[in-house]
Amino acid sequence: MNKISLTDNLPLISVVLPVYNVENYLEKCLNSVVRQTYKNIEIIIVNDGSLDSSIDICNKYANKDSRIKVFTKPNGGLSDARNFGIKKSMGEFITFVDSDDYVTDDYVEYLYSLVKKYNCKMSMCSIFVHYISNDKMINNGTGRELMMTAEQCIEKMCYHDEVDTCAYAKLYHRSLFSEICFPKGRIFEDIGTIYRFFDTAGQIACGFNAKYYYEIRENSIVTSSFSEKKFDLLFMTDQMRNFVDQRYPSLKAATKRRAVYARFSTLNQLLDVQGYNEEKKEIIRFIQDNKEALLENPKTPKRDRLAVRALSLGFCIYKLLWKQYLKIQRG
Secondary structure (H helix, E strand, C coil): CCCCCCCCCCCCEEEEEEECCCCCCHHHHHHHHHCCCCCCEEEEEEEECCCCCHHHHHHHHHHHCCCEEEEEECCCCHHHHHHHHHHHCCCCEEEECCCCCEECCCHHHHHHHHHHHHCCCEEEEEEEEEECCCCEEEECCCCCEEEEEHHHHHHHHHCCCCCCCCCCCEEEEHHHHCCCCCCCCCCCCCCCCHHHHHHHHCEEEEEEEEEEEEEECCCCCCCCCCCHHHHHHHHHHHHHHHHHHHHCHHHHHHHHHHHHHHHHHHHHHHCCCCCCHHHHHHHHHHHHHCHHHHHHCCCCCHHHHHHHHHHHCCHHHHHHHHHHHHHHHCC
């Protein structure tokens, strides 16, 4: 793609960086952000009530770089911190970086190049997935670059086909936040909002080169022990499905697949958890009720087809097969 001229009169871009108890990872993240080749940035750090030395690290960097602004607020969760950061930001465009991840030096430049080239209000890039436990790195980028409609992005998101639901690894024009905010008090907040950003933006510049490093640790929301908050995934997914089914009726098969995927994802976290028997039964019932539709849909991923068939053999067999799959997947 054509690189932008970094000597042009470029718009201010705000990098919103929520921070909560990440003293062991924060310097790596901040180093990657301050090294950006796109220089006209402000770095909005939102210290969300950290109890460790994170705030000291933030202040140390702010004292050395005038682009960094540090704000401290009572702990309210990731959504609340992002919303707070948006309100404090001044940029024409906004991007997010989670403080336990990091980015390539040209992360911001690449995302801005896309919105400028395609004259749109939103862009995205692909991510590297890094499993810390075994140092396995997966590049999710395909190298493609194209403009897609909101409908196309939402469909691909529902099938996990190049487009993901994460708020990071994307660039948003400020106007997109006039009516959209992240849901306070919920986890899996991205699945509850990204489809709305796609819908409002209308057209999205998609550059499928990986520029963001997503670090998977044992204590992340995805891998931590089960709590009732994990059921937020089902709530958020069903909320997305209701919106999309009304707005884009042609995507009903896609949203059904995403709803089944959310049930499998939740069920997999419940495999070794005592209790929640009614919830488990309801999840399995939902999957079985939609089994035929999934198997008849030619776009259903192979993994989903295997999972549906495995669950049909019984819960215990499914549990055994899933653990084997996970072991192979993570190397």
